[in-house]
Amino acid sequence: MNKQLQCLLKTFADFDERELDVICRAFKYKKVNKNALLLNQGEICKEVYYVTKGCIRTFFITKQGSEKTRLINLEGSIGTAFSSFVNRTSSFEMIETIEDTELLAINYNDFYRLIDEINHWRDFYQKLLEMAYTFQNKKIEQLVTLTAKQRYDLVLKENPALVQRVSNKVLASYLDIREETLSRIKNK
Amino acid sequence: MNKQLQCLLKTFADFDERELDVICRAFKYKKVNKNALLLNQGEICKEVYYVTKGCIRTFFITKQGSEKTRLINLEGSIGTAFSSFVNRTSSFEMIETIEDTELLAINYNDFYRLIDEINHWRDFYQKLLEMAYTFQNKKIEQLVTLTAKQRYDLVLKENPALVQRVSNKVLASYLDIREETLSRIKNK
Numbered sequence: 001m002n003k004q005l006q007c008l009l010k011t012f013a014d015f016d017e018r019e020l021d022v023i024c025r026a027f028k029y030k031k032v033n034k035n036a037l038l039l040n041q042g043e044i045c046k047e048v049y050y051v052t053k054g055c056i057r058t059f060f061i062t063k064q065g066s067e068k069t070r071l072i073n074l075e076g077s078i079g080t081a082f083s084s085f086v087n088r089t090s091s092f093e094m095i096e097t098i099e100d101t102e103l104l105a106i107n108y109n110d111f112y113r114l115i116d117e118i119n120h121w122r123d124f125y126q127k128l129l130e131m132a133y134t135f136q137n138k139k140i141e142q143l144v145t146l147t148a149k150q151r152y153d154l155v156l157k158e159n160p161a162l163v164q165r166v167s168n169k170v171l172a173s174y175l176d177i178r179e180e181t182l183s184r185i186k187n188k
Numbered sequence: 189m190n191k192q193l194q195c196l197l198k199t200f201a202d203f204d205e206r207e208l209d210v211i212c213r214a215f216k217y218k219k220v221n222k223n224a225l226l227l228n229q230g231e232i233c234k235e236v237y238y239v240t241k242g243c244i245r246t247f248f249i250t251k252q253g254s255e256k257t258r259l260i261n262l263e264g265s266i267g268t269a270f271s272s273f274v275n276r277t278s279s280f281e282m283i284e285t286i287e288d289t290e291l292l293a294i295n296y297n298d299f300y301r302l303i304d305e306i307n308h309w310r311d312f313y314q315k316l317l318e319m320a321y322t323f324q325n326k327k328i329e330q331l332v333t334l335t336a337k338q339r340y341d342l343v344l345k346e347n348p349a350l351v352q353r354v355s356n357k358v359l360a361s362y363l364d365i366r367e368e369t370l371s372r373i374k375n376k
Contacts, residue, residue: 129317
């Protein structure tokens, strides 16, 4: 399972075997049932997750009571409530499993200790931050420039597994469209 | 003028005098009239700006034709169209001066060369990315949880100079409210 994580890390920086070994020992295995909260609103996010099996989402609830999903992580990807994690502030976002899920979790102290100890982990973190920022900017751009149908077509093209695996409710909140609109688009 | 920049950099990392000297020599001075475009939509953003005098904003236009201002930089702050700069992709956002402005600009090659050469510059960049990400997340959070009036009160409290100096049109697009709504709130 660590092999998956090692392969991903190698796409970010030129880690050697010793470094990968130190890093992987900092990640702890967790098995979590479907629909469990990994982080509640108001808590400080203390972990970064690498999903090895299943699916998690990072979302928040507006004051009108509607859910907005910022990020969906299928197996093979890394996610967390970054603002809360980085700044050690209480989180506006929640994280929940949307399938039975297996994770590798690294906590705040280990994450930043590795930045001091391993230069390639620093490179990795820099690229992760750049990607997180870019992803978020891209999402804002899509929300204001693409129609509901165009947003659905884009996610279907770029991430078809996501469309197959998450519920219409979650997918609609990820695309920021109403569930009925999503059903109508899917039926066409 | 470089002194201002040096003071700011020192709040990010423990630079020594030699490092600050190398860094400041990489920044080029620019004087730009009001209402000039520093970056147009579709161009690749090639510079990061430190504003020494005046004001710039980073904004985009929705497909309905309305302007959304993501970031306003008064003197003493750093800004750019980060996604385009980092990924060397064509920019969705534009950057314009909204007052007669003086800038220190560092280009892509120098920016990343300094990351390889100066560890403290790497620390600075990591913190800048964390701040940029957090700022953007905070803004999304405020847009979905605060009323127009609450958003105006917040910017008035946290950044009163901004409210005094930018036009109602720009401020409204920054707060994502209509100009008439902003006028009504201001008049109360």
